[in-house]
Amino acid sequence: QIQLGESxxxxxxxxxxxxxxxxVSGPQxxxxxxxxxxxxxxxxxxxxxxxxxxxxxxAYYRESVKGRFTISRxxxxxxxxxxxxxxTAEDTGVYYCNGAPDYFAVLKMQxxxxxxxxxxxxxx
Numbered sequence: 001q002i003q004l005g006e007s008x009x010x011x012x013x014x015x016x017x018x019x020x021x022x023x024v025s026g027p028q029x030x031x032x033x034x035x036x037x038x039x040x041x042x043x044x045x046x047x048x049x050x051x052x053x054x055x056x057x058x059a060y061y062r063e064s065v066k067g068r069f070t071i072s073r074x075x076x077x078x079x080x081x082x083x084x085x086x087x088t089a090e091d092t093g094v095y096y097c098n099g100a101p102d103y104f105a106v107l108k109m110q111x112x113x114x115x116x117x118x119x120x121x122x123x124x
Contacts, residue, residue, distance in 0.1 A: 009118030022097030030078040033099035041093040
């Protein structure tokens with residue numbers, strides 16, 4: 001089973017920048033997995049924010065973060081990143097990463113379990 005370790009969340013002022021990291025257990029797992037970042041706010045469903053395929057040459061972004069967020073991966077470090085800039089209060093939430101061998105399963109959020117997530121709070 002995939003093990004996920006999200007980090008990097010903190011309180012940041014509106015307009016600021018932040019980079020989240022997610023370390024994934026097992027090089028054999030990570031190198032073959034497409035990965036995604038997801039966000040959940042109180043009372044709302046968890047949403048897909050960005051996704052990247054196993055090779056790193058295909059990415060998806062939800063409309064509200066296009067041009068502000070960048071997803072990337074370092075297969076040598078078993079880590080996927082989410083660079084966030086020009087943050088707004090609407091970006092506040094708990095951010096989770098997750099992955100699957102199938103890129104479209106990531107886009108559909110078809111996962112059996114989740115990690116602890118990391119809290120991002122943007123102050124306005």
